Amino acid sequence: MSGAQIILDPLVPLLVLGAAGVLALVMVGLALWRGLPGWWLRGLGAVALLAALANPSLQTEERDPLPDVALVVVDDTASNRIGPRAEQTEAALTHLSDRIGALDNTDLRIARVPDGARNEGTRLKTVLAEALSDIPRDRLSGVFAISDGQVHDPGTDVQMDAPFHLLKTGEADDWDRRLIVRNAPAYAILGEPVTLTLRVEDQGAVPASAGDTADLSYSINGEDTRRARVPVGEDMEIRLTLDQGGMNVLQFELDPAEGELTDRNNAAVVQINGLRDRLSVLLVSGEPNAGQRTWRNLLRSDPSVDLVHFTILRPPEKQDGVPVNELSLIAFPTRELFIDKIDEFDLIIFDRYKRRGILPNAYFDNIRRYVDQGGALLVVGGPELAGADSIWRSPLGQVFPAHPTSRVIERGFWPQISDLGQRHPVTAGLERHAPGAEGEGPGWGRWYRQIELERDTGQVVMEGADGAPLLVLDRVGAGRLALLASDQAWLWDRGHEGGGPQLEMLRRLAHWMMGEPDLEEETLTATAEGQRMTVTRRTLDDEVAPVTVTDPEGAETVLELAQEEPGLYRATWEAPEIGLYRLSDGVLDAVVALGPSAPREFEETIATREVLQPLVQATRGGVARIEDGLPDLRQVREGRAAAGRGWMGLTPREAYVTTDLRVAALLPGWAWLLLAAGFALGAWLREGRW
Template identity: 60%
Template structure:
């Protein structure tokens, strides 16, 4: 297609030409006023000179017309996978392709949209902006978004030069129910109530059959579920007391109602880290010895420990003639500690204690019962443990995992971890950082006393000379017991021969007896970082079975575990989508959430054009529902209504590409200069002839 137009390429700036034209008009008018007969010749000369200076030319262009472009964004985010929306989307996209192909000189550009990273939701406007940036703005005739309308970046809508339309999936009769956890702390104090705030909401065309309370199931760490009926549309305050320290995973599950769109937003998982306000420890010391002060200093150095130290400075058999009234300022509350308030202690430590008649058998029976109810006792045995006055020959003998043989070995040895101890979380890796001796033993310092023990039950995790038991752990009823067959652990704290991990050993013992999940012998845990799940299985037995992972959509995947150390097996798994994943190996269960259990895509699941109403209305576009029939596409002029019953419109842009440009001068400067001179001369001669 060829077109032509006259253009000017002046030899002087237009401002000077304007001044010259004004002066020429003034002089011509002056000549006319004075009655000069050649005024019109002078005027023509000025016009000829001005035309020559303006330098007019004919510009001829060879133009190649360009096609109009229609942009299409296909939303295939998670909310678009509900019910029959995938089929609706595919059918609408194909219909748009067919309609655009029918239009003359029109091309289609399309992009498919998935969920945004980090639970950002549906970023349809960002996708539209990216698609628009790849095309010349002058060619864009319209944009079409096929979606449920639940877009989460409307504020990023681009400034379109043509109408925007939304082909809406879903149905008018859709309705959905979702569970929200509106308030949940990240930390909570053990044995204190924490209040969670829940809310159940219905949206869409809720049927009458869905009226009434909603069934809700709550479980902690995959334990026994608890069933409740909760009101819909009201905030529900739920008081919960955490059962243990460390991470507590609390799962909420709404029963699926008939006809609701999806159950993906019917569940929620929160993780609350349980922390102890104070660790209450009762230290019962027998005969004073160098390690007594070490135990006390270790416990007092931790600001989170409340320590009650009961020590016997003057046994009954000691006859020194000192009146009892001069030995103590106050009476020690033994009855209150061992009978009335014993359950308030988290841990009781007997350090080289032997029966002397100070603590009646009734008190020791109560300590035994305290352990069976869930308490914890650590016995650090000294030489007296091998005598007739041993604690083993008291009611505590019923819960101790090993019996004394009456032998006390007084010779140097280096504590070692047993094969079981290398797997047990209390002693696993305890020797790291201490190197090894020439015979392969841990490079920590030696001890010089070992009480010979005969284990009855429990797990021997550390041993002494000739593999004799040194540290034995056991579970009794609901509680736990640890027996240390030496009173020389203080040598590690004093740094003898390089010292050893006494503080770490005591910390792990205390936490294991407090039933901290990270120190459980048999445990299945999962942690998430992004979409990657790290699975850890701890066991004292043989290699565990594969872990079955159940995804949010119900698909099950078996993941094999690989040994990562003694008693530790790990694996990694890439979750295909965010949501709640359940893990099981047939013996242990665990749950982990990638992102929130109910992603942003499922916060609002009812299809609606309301979020995109403003950008659609800006250029008079439309948002028809696909269930009402797929609209045709027609061309409309710019500024006109671009949508109606059964149709949506695009605006033809009539863009073109200039293939060639030719300039043909319309004025010969020398010819017009001669013409100007001739006109001036003619005017002079005409006036002179008068």
């Protein structure tokens, strides 16, 4: 293949050459105006002179033709794998490969659109732009996209000079039902109703049998599943009440409808942080003591705690002759606190309290009922706990996890975390909070008094002198009870022998008693970062069962958990896709959402041409539904319509690469001058002699 063209290499600047041309034109025009018969010979002579100055040359090229490039963009995202779409995509790709391969001088390139790594959806235009950047614009003859048309980067600008065609997957009778969370709060107050707005929508060719209602099931933290019949196409409000602090996982799921494309968008997960409005704590000190300030400072430092504190300064047996009307004290409102309003308290603390005729046995029995029905009681024992007037000898003693032996140990000892306490969240890792945690020994100071206990039930998480129980925790009915067999925690607060982690210990103890989820003994939780899932199992047992993870498609994966510290087991797993995952170890269940429960790929599942239609129209391309048959391919000239009934077009580009270049002058300079002289002589003879 070769080509030739004339090029100019002027001997004088173009401005001079242009001026000479204008002058020659004026002179020829003047000769014509005067009627000189040789005016045309004058013009030819001027042209010969100008040509000599322009120095024309003949450029000859040797060219090798380059093949045209046809680009096929294949949508491999999740929405294009629903139903028969994957088979349709492969059939269309095979068809295009065969047809393009049969064309002369045309190469095929394939670009694939993967699933978005961060729930980005179908980035077809982004992939197309990247593929076009590697193809010379003068070789691109056409682009074919095999997709359902659900593209999530419509704002991406794509420029091309070749026709763009869409081969649309899907079927004409496709329809789908999806669940949408319109509004959900990020947090809610425990015990108060919270309202969520949901909507059920049908898309596509909805059959009459689908109905105008749907069955919805929903649960909180995988428990107490409820069902409701909800309308389709209307916003609906659901009112729920959270009773568990911390992160609550609300799961909503529609029953699959017959014939719908997928049920991946039938579920939704909402995470709401449950907050306590105010925690009401009643602290009753039997008499002024050094430890009550420690408890008071701890509870008053928490802005979410409403503290009611009473100290018995004047017991009934005290007779000093001072008239009652001259005392600046208030009477202990026993009936109001322990009968009328006892259920309003989240936690009751008896600090070195003993029976002294203020609270009758009926009141203690009411406190026992309060604990059994879900309340929390903490007993901090001093010498009073071991005496004859100990509250253990009241009806309240029926729920004590240990009983005093009447022996008071008064010598120095270091509180120790028991083997069980190393796994219990109240005391696990407490050494790390001690002032001397990096040194030898327990890292904290000694206590000097302990009430000897014998355990009946419950869990001993701290031990004192001679290995006797120091801190015993127990669950009583629906409530919780803790027994601390020493009143010496204030020594740590005062920094005795370096002090100790009293604030951390007492804070954990108080929050465990009030049911904080982070301090539960047996928990199964999962957190997600991108598609990486971290499964955490806390237990008091020496080993844990493997956790079975069920992915959104129903496939199961078994994870073995490794122990990180006593009572704490973890496993990290890279999930294959985003969505809602269910976890179970046979005892505990949990759910976790990686990204949204319904990924962006499944928000809109009905195949469409609307998103890519502007690009198709701008390039004079076409759209064909694969279900109706695969189109034939034709070659059409640039600028003409590139699609019709049953066919799609490619534009031949006729690109080439130059392999050899030769340049030769049309005539030597003397030849141009000889021609100019000949024409001038002819004009003189024509006008002067003939």
